[in-house]
Amino acid sequence: MKKEQLISTEQLNDHLKSQKKSFREHQRNLPFGEKMEIAFSLAKRDKTIQQAVLLPKTNKEKSF
Amino acid sequence: MADIAKTISVINKMVVDEIIENYALGDATAVIFYTEPIATEDINIFVHLNADGNPLTEFQPIFDYLKDKNYKMQGEHFYVEGFPVQFLPTGTDLLNEAIEEANEFQLTKEVIVRVVTSEHLVAIMLNTGRLKDYLRIGVFLQHEVVNLDDLQTILSKYNLTEKWQENINKFQ
Numbered sequence: 001m002k003k004e005q006l007i008s009t010e011q012l013n014d015h016l017k018s019q020k021k022s023f024r025e026h027q028r029n030l031p032f033g034e035k036m037e038i039a040f041s042l043a044k045r046d047k048t049i050q051q052a053v054l055l056p057k058t059n060k061e062k063s064f
Numbered sequence: 065m066a067d068i069a070k071t072i073s074v075i076n077k078m079v080v081d082e083i084i085e086n087y088a089l090g091d092a093t094a095v096i097f098y099t100e101p102i103a104t105e106d107i108n109i110f111v112h113l114n115a116d117g118n119p120l121t122e123f124q125p126i127f128d129y130l131k132d133k134n135y136k137m138q139g140e141h142f143y144v145e146g147f148p149v150q151f152l153p154t155g156t157d158l159l160n161e162a163i164e165e166a167n168e169f170q171l172t173k174e175v176i177v178r179v180v181t182s183e184h185l186v187a188i189m190l191n192t193g194r195l196k197d198y199l200r201i202g203v204f205l206q207h208e209v210v211n212l213d214d215l216q217t218i219l220s221k222y223n224l225t226e227k228w229q230e231n232i233n234k235f236q
Contacts, residue, residue, distance in 0.1 A: 038101035
């Protein structure tokens with residue numbers, strides 16, 4: 001049973017690795033303009049996450 | 065969706081109109097060109113300026129030219145055909161060489177774009193040495209877009225070989 005689980009975990013890992021690799025290959029082969037659009041979206045996403053993480057802290061500080 | 069070829073076309077016209085001497089896409093923009101999208105807020109362009117040597121006024125011709133063409137400025141960016149563009153001066157021999165030896169690619173039938181070579185880009189990022197530069201070098205090496213012999217020649221020329229050896233484990 002344990003051996004079977006181990007094999008399926010390894011298979012899943014390999015599958016995820018291969019999916020990730022083909023996704024990156026696909027991203028690499030996109031036209032330059034599309035890649036830049038994605039890059040700007042990623043920057044916006046990072047900014048939103050940064051603000052979401054920082055905001056509660058700021059509010060907490062204000063409440064004291 | 066904005067068309068990046070139109071943005072590059074404006075930059076090419078700036079060379080023809082002698083506003084800038086030459087240019088090359090650099091920084092995150094060049095990394096994206098050669099590899100995959102990574103977060104960035106602008107198009108980074110290294111420029112050789114037709115300057116009078118005064119650092120306070122060297123960008124004035126660019127500002128005047130783009131304002132005349134009704135491109136708006138916001139913060140440190142000009143919005144050229146829908147894309148935020150940041151012009152970066154070249155203050156070192158390495159950056160000057162990176163512009164001179166940039167690769168030229170046919171972006172569309174009509175538009176050629178100049179991009180810093182991947183080897184110069186890695187050397188520039190190593191020299192700058194921020195955490196995000198090291199991460200980007202890692203992306204470059206994963207995608208195998210760097211000619212390691214050419215890179216070693218550049219690193220040696222600009223005394224960066226030791227720094228490369230010291231930090232190589234951070235790129236893997």
